[in-house]
Amino acid sequence: MPSVSEFFSAQHRACDRVFEQLEDAVSQDDWSQADVLYSRLRQDTLQHFVNEEEGLFPLFEEKTGMQAGPTQVMRGEHAELRELLQRMGDAVQARDRDEIPGMAETFFLFLQQHNIKEEQVLYPMADQALQGSLQALSARVPGFSASDRE
Amino acid sequence: MNLAALSLEKAPRLWTPVRFFISAPVFGVIAATIVFMDGGQLFQSRWSSASLAVVHAFTLGYIAMVMLGALFQMLPVVMGAALPQAGRIAVVAHLVMTAGTLFLVVAFLLQEPALFLVAIALLVPLLVLFGAGVIVAIFRAGQTLTTGRSVQLAALGLVVTVVMGAWLASGHAFAAVPLDRSFTNDHAAWGFTGWILVLVIGISGQVVPMFLTTPQYPKYAGKGLVYMLVALLCAGSLVPLREFQQLVVVLTSVLMLAWAVLTLYLLGRRRRKRFDITDRFWRVGMLCLVLGTGTNLYAYFGGTVAGADISVATGIFLLPGFAVSVINGMLYKIVPFLVWLNLRVPVVMGKLKPGRKYYTPNIHEVIDVQRMKLQFAFHVAGLLLLVASIFLEGITVYAAATAVLVSSLLLLANLCHAVRLYRKYARQTIAVR
Numbered sequence: 175m176p177s178v179s180e181f182f183s184a185q186h187r188a189c190d191r192v193f194e195q196l197e198d199a200v201s202q203d204d205w206s207q208a209d210v211l212y213s214r215l216r217q218d219t220l221q222h223f224v225n226e227e228e229g230l231f232p233l234f235e236e237k238t239g240m241q242a243g244p245t246q247v248m249r250g251e252h253a254e255l256r257e258l259l260q261r262m263g264d265a266v267q268a269r270d271r272d273e274i275p276g277m278a279e280t281f282f283l284f285l286q287q288h289n290i291k292e293e294q295v296l297y298p299m300a301d302q303a304l305q306g307s308l309q310a311l312s313a314r315v316p317g318f319s320a321s322d323r324e
Numbered sequence: 325m326n327l328a329a330l331s332l333e334k335a336p337r338l339w340t341p342v343r344f345f346i347s348a349p350v351f352g353v354i355a356a357t358i359v360f361m362d363g364g365q366l367f368q369s370r371w372s373s374a375s376l377a378v379v380h381a382f383t384l385g386y387i388a389m390v391m392l393g394a395l396f397q398m399l400p401v402v403m404g405a406a407l408p409q410a411g412r413i414a415v416v417a418h419l420v421m422t423a424g425t426l427f428l429v430v431a432f433l434l435q436e437p438a439l440f441l442v443a444i445a446l447l448v449p450l451l452v453l454f455g456a457g458v459i460v461a462i463f464r465a466g467q468t469l470t471t472g473r474s475v476q477l478a479a480l481g482l483v484v485t486v487v488m489g490a491w492l493a494s495g496h497a498f499a500a501v502p503l504d505r506s507f508t509n510d511h512a513a514w515g516f517t518g519w520i521l522v523l524v525i526g527i528s529g530q531v532v533p534m535f536l537t538t539p540q541y542p543k544y545a546g547k548g549l550v551y552m553l554v555a556l557l558c559a560g561s562l563v564p565l566r567e568f569q570q571l572v573v574v575l576t577s578v579l580m581l582a583w584a585v586l587t588l589y590l591l592g593r594r595r596r597k598r599f600d601i602t603d604r605f606w607r608v609g610m611l612c613l614v615l616g617t618g619t620n621l622y623a624y625f626g627g628t629v630a631g632a633d634i635s636v637a638t639g640i641f642l643l644p645g646f647a648v649s650v651i652n653g654m655l656y657k658i659v660p661f662l663v664w665l666n667l668r669v670p671v672v673m674g675k676l677k678p679g680r681k682y683y684t685p686n687i688h689e690v691i692d693v694q695r696m697k698l699q700f701a702f703h704v705a706g707l708l709l710l711v712a713s714i715f716l717e718g719i720t721v722y723a724a725a726t727a728v729l730v731s732s733l734l735l736l737a738n739l740c741h742a743v744r745l746y747r748k749y750a751r752q753t754i755a756v757r
Contacts, residue, residue: 197597198597201597275598276686276688279687280686280687283535283661283687284661284665286534289534
């Protein structure tokens with residue numbers, strides 16, 4: 175079974191790759207490919223948020239007793255990221271070549287600072303707090319136990 | 325480990341770091357003005373009073389200034405707590421830094437002992453306290469931050485540089501204190517390698533892979549490299565044997581070249597293919613680091629080109645070429661992001677009524693990409709003309725000064741535009757999209 179850090183960080187990297195491909199598709203005016211990649215990015219990102227908000231975070235809160243701590247901050251940032259993702263999607267749908275780069279950059283920068291905080295602070299804490307509870311996590315997060323390091 | 329570190333609410337207000345960032349190009353304007361007034365003498369010798377004034381306008385007014393601003397942004401996050409009174413401390417630190425640097429620059433130009441004294445009195449306590457504060461804060465934070473150790477060592481390098489600088493400045497200020505020019509080389513080496521380069525290497529380990537989407541630096545190119553550089557620096561300063569010092573200079577140069585080439589290689593392998601102005605500034609910076617290391621080594625072993633003082637070229641490559649390029653590129657990532665973030669904090673913190681939406685401009689609207697490209701063009705032209713001014717007199721010198729002036733003014737305008745945009749949208753509480 176992977177550690178929390180390994181599994182969730184790998185999902186970050188996987189989403190980053192889809193995002194990069196989406197930008198490439200847009201810059202090459204390959205809109206059908208862009209649509210496919212955007213829906214994949216949306217699906218993967220939202221699934222990752224669900225994995226955290228309904229799997230990792232409640233367990234973390236239960237084990238540490240911290241209800242209003244870092245998980246609350248991360249939930250707030252997820253809400254912002256959902257909106258940015260939506261605005262980027264609207265721009266892709268509208269084929270708005272002026273709007274997409276700016277929205278993509280905004281999404282990307284906010285996402286990266288969010289990921290740094292999760293990877294450097296929250297996940298290492300979760301690795302400690304959830305020792306011995308990884309089975310419980312695997313019951314809530316699809317693919318957690320089955321996946322090795324990606 | 326402090327959890328409050330995660331909260332955006334702990335981040336300081338926009339103006340706290342930005343007042344430092346906006347001052348940097350003002351000192352670029354001052355440097356360009358000195359070149360104008362000097363008319364080219366300073367390109368003939370690193371010892372002319374105008375060269376020393378320009379060097380310190382860049383190192384203190386531009387480089388240290390931005391570093392202070394960035395630390396005011398970063399330290400609360402590292403320490404996991406808002407610095408009490410951070411806003412007010414920033415106001416005072418900024419005033420002292422600005423005034424101290426101006427006094428030092430004018431002191432060099434006029435060779436006025438009293439002005440050196442004022443500069444020492446302002447800059448030394450500020451920078452030594454700040455360096456010590458950074459070192460303590462990171463120790464207290466106790467996190468295994470990848471960049472933490474390098475930032476601490478850079479702070480140490482800054483303190484050593486400032487203390488050496490204070491001694492040299494005393495040589496200008498008091499007849500009783502000998503002005504030991506050979507000491508200047510140690511001061512410059514600690515300033516560039518021990519402070520600036522160590523800081524840039526430390527920060528790059530995090531910033532380059534994440535924000536410029538390159539592969540990771542290899543493990544040994546982070547902390548290990550920084551430790552080696554600092555160890556070589558200490559050895560070179562403490563052991564006065566000529567052959568040994570030559571060995572230290574060669575080894576340090578090899579490490580610098582290797583790191584610059586590695587960074588260029590990584591930048592060449594960015595996964596995002598889209599144009600990124602920070603990437604361009606960093607490539608220019610790394611290229612200048614390669615060239616500056618080369619000219620430094622060449623001049624150290626007595627090489628000359630057309631009878632010119634090649635150490636002036638080293639100064640141009642390493643300060644406006646490397647350090648200023650890298651910082652300029654960083655400012656174009658940091659400032660638009662901070663403006664955007666500060667506008668969004670109420671939303672992210674969940675302080676909006678549900679169902680309401682704010683319209684926030686996207687990051688490219690904060691500073692227009694075309695305007696950044698224009699400033700970049702003048703920056704590069706300025707660098708080329710500065711180097712050419714070592715060999716060509718007259719019109720080239722004035723062209724160089726003009727390019728640096730325009731580049732600095734454009735950077736200032738771009739940063740001011742970002743702040744104006746913040747003010748405009750921050751007042752506009754509810755807008756409909």
